[in-house]
Amino acid sequence: MKPANKALSRLGLAMRAGKLISGEEIVLKAVRSGEAKLVLLAADASDNTTKKVKDKCNSYGVRLLIGHSRFELGSAVGKPERVLFAVTDRGFADMLIAGWVQHSEVENIE
Numbered sequence: 001m002k003p004a005n006k007a008l009s010r011l012g013l014a015m016r017a018g019k020l021i022s023g024e025e026i027v028l029k030a031v032r033s034g035e036a037k038l039v040l041l042a043a044d045a046s047d048n049t050t051k052k053v054k055d056k057c058n059s060y061g062v063r064l065l066i067g068h069s070r071f072e073l074g075s076a077v078g079k080p081e082r083v084l085f086a087v088t089d090r091g092f093a094d095m096l097i098a099g100w101v102q103h104s105e106v107e108n109i110e
Contacts, residue, residue, distance in 0.1 A: 007099035008068065008076035011040070011085070014096065015077040019089035022079070024049065027086040031060050036086035038063050038093035040100075042070040045083045053084060063093075065100050 014020040021030055030036040039057050041050065043066055050066070057064040070081040077085075087093040 007096060008072060010092070010096050010099050011073065011076040012078065014087055014089070014092040017089070017092065019092045020077065020085050020087055022077075022082050022085050024052075024084055027084050028053070028056055030086040030088065031056050031062050034060070035088050036062050037090050038065065038087040038096060040064075040073070040085040040087070040096070041066045042073050042083045043067050044069050049083060063097070065097065067100065 011020070021027060027036065027039060031039060039053060039062055041053050041064060045053070045066075054064060056062075068076075070083045073085065074080050074082040087096060
């Protein structure tokens, strides 16, 4: 199994476990409240969304990973295209980080 597929499989697992939320306003609210342990952003997100999410994550000290297309992310969770997710469980966040950073096309934002 390729690392990219492993990361996307883990994303689907987090969704089935109820530890993943999507949607810009809900994710940003989770970042502000401290509920978000990790934020995932599609590589093809708009410049405006990317800036907004990066700024919010930096302000609140939430790790942000950017990578995969909106179609790959949506497919991984069984939904139409998705641009933005927040992981609400530390264990799933760590598991996703481990698989995500192995994918060479992923930008890792600290």
